[in-house]
């Protein structure tokens with residue numbers, strides 16, 4: 001797949017002149033990248049649905065580490081019903097066809113995000129959320145956007161019934177089999193719905209084993225507000241996962257001017273996900289991001305939007321899939337965050353996170 005060069009009219013570079021942008025993309029980026037890339041093990045690749053890429057091939061723009069391009073039509077209605085306290089999670093009927101099943105629409109939306117400065121999108125879904133791998137491949141082929149697909153199990157209310165009876169090893173073997181036969185580039189989103197349950201602990205221990213067998217990076221889902229975040233990292237670390245291979249997700253929801261939990265996670269070497277960006281939550285989260293940057297943790301921040309609602313689509317007047325770059329990043333710029341720091345967070349951190357040395361070659365996947 002041909003990688004597009006960065007467009008100078010991209011809002012990612014708004015606020016700087018064309019000349020500055022060229023300088024930024026030239027010497028500045030090259031220096032920053034060589035420093036970052038030296039931290040990557042030899043042979044590290046980013047596994048997208050269509051091909052394995054060298055991390056430097058995604059240097060032209062932002063990589064969004066947690067979005068959704070394919071979910072079952074009833075996933076979000078169930079999610080919302082559960083979040084409102086419903087026990088069954090039953091979905092109300094929808095009058096509209098679901099946008100994540102409309103290939104032409106999704107290709108248009110993703111192409112626009114590409115033009116707006118996004119170089120790669122990680123889809124955070126998997127089978128128990130209704131994610132369709134073929135659909136992701138079709139979007140990627142037609143839009144030219146590299147897409148990373150994930151695998152795992154989501155959260156207790158969405159687990160398939162067999163999870164309750166499976167041992168940790170059975171869960172691990174199931175996910176390892178998927179990772180060894182499909183083009184999957186991450187373990188995510190792996191979550192706890194509320195306070196972490198025993199089944200969710202079991203899945204987290206299994207995912208640590210999957211990581212040990214595959215080297216795939218891990219990103220998590222925490223219940224609002226950041227519930228069981230530390231325990232998620234504890235379980236993974238105890239299972240042998242290095243914190244640098246983990247993003248603890250949805251921690252923008254944990255609004256705390258002192259950023260205690262977020263700082264602790266950074267200090268332990270993991271990434272903190274501010275991953276519902278480009279909307280009304282930004283105002284509370286900008287000061288938290290500034291504090292973490294001040295504390296020296298810019299290398300541990302990860303941004304995305306967890307895109308999941310039709311109202312956010314460009315077609316419907318929303319900011320679209322690039323809103324982390326076009327809506328949230330400008331707020332950080334306006335608050336004084338320097339361009340090289342933003343570049344490090346949006347472009348370098350996710351590539352460093354996603355790059356892994358595969359145990360299974362692309363060819364041996366049989367895809």
Ligand SMILES: [Zn+2]
Pocket residue numbers: 066067068124189306
């Ligand atoms: Zn998500």
